[in-house]
Amino acid sequence: MNPLVTPNLGLLIWQAITFLIVLFLLSKFAWKPIMAALREREQSIDSALQMAEKAKLEMQSLKADNERLLNEARVERERILKEATETANSLVEGARAKANEEGQRMIENAREAIGHEKQAALTEVKNLAATLSINIAEKLLNRELQDEQAQRALVQSYLQDANLS
Known part of the structure; x- marks a missing residue:
């Protein structure tokens, strides 16, 4: 047989000793x-795994905090926008009311001014008409009363009118 297949007892002992x-x-x-x-x-592997687990937990915590902060920011943004809208609406309504009030006051002032101007114009027209009437009457009287006979006739006519009334 082949020595490789069936080893020798000495070789086996030396191999065992070695x-x-x-x-x-x-x-x-x-x-x-x-x-x-x-x-x-x-x-080191266990430590790295523990650190990775801790980092994972921290990331989850940070993510939850981040979501919470985002939600709070959204709520705050909505509140601020609502307040700004309400403030703008109240300012617009206030300005509109003030403008209406100012417009009504201006209209009343204009009506009063128009009334005063109308009265002043009517007074002026009356005064002008009276002045013109007096001037016309004066000119007529001057023309009619230039001679003595016309004066006597005028006095007679006034006397007759006075007796009739």
Whole structure:
């Protein structure tokens, strides 16, 4: 048979001794540092996972806070817009009422001024008519009373009118 398939007893013993020596050396010098490195690696992985979980929780908390702040900002914006609209409407209504009041006051003042001007114009027309009447009467009297006979006739006519009344 082939020596590779069925090993020799001496070869088997030497291989076992070599294996035990390597195992002893590895356990004495390499096993502890390898295990320490593996434990350290495991701890760093656990630490990284814990930090990732903590970061995830913080992100969820920040996201919730962000949503809450956004909702509060929306509510505040709506409130401010509503107040601004109400204020603008009240200002417009106030201005409209004041303009109407001012317009009515101006109309009343204009009516009064027109009434005063009308009265002044009527008075002026009456005075002018009276002055014109007096001037016309004076001119007529001057023309009629230029001679003495006309004067006597005028006095007679006034006397007759006075007796009839």
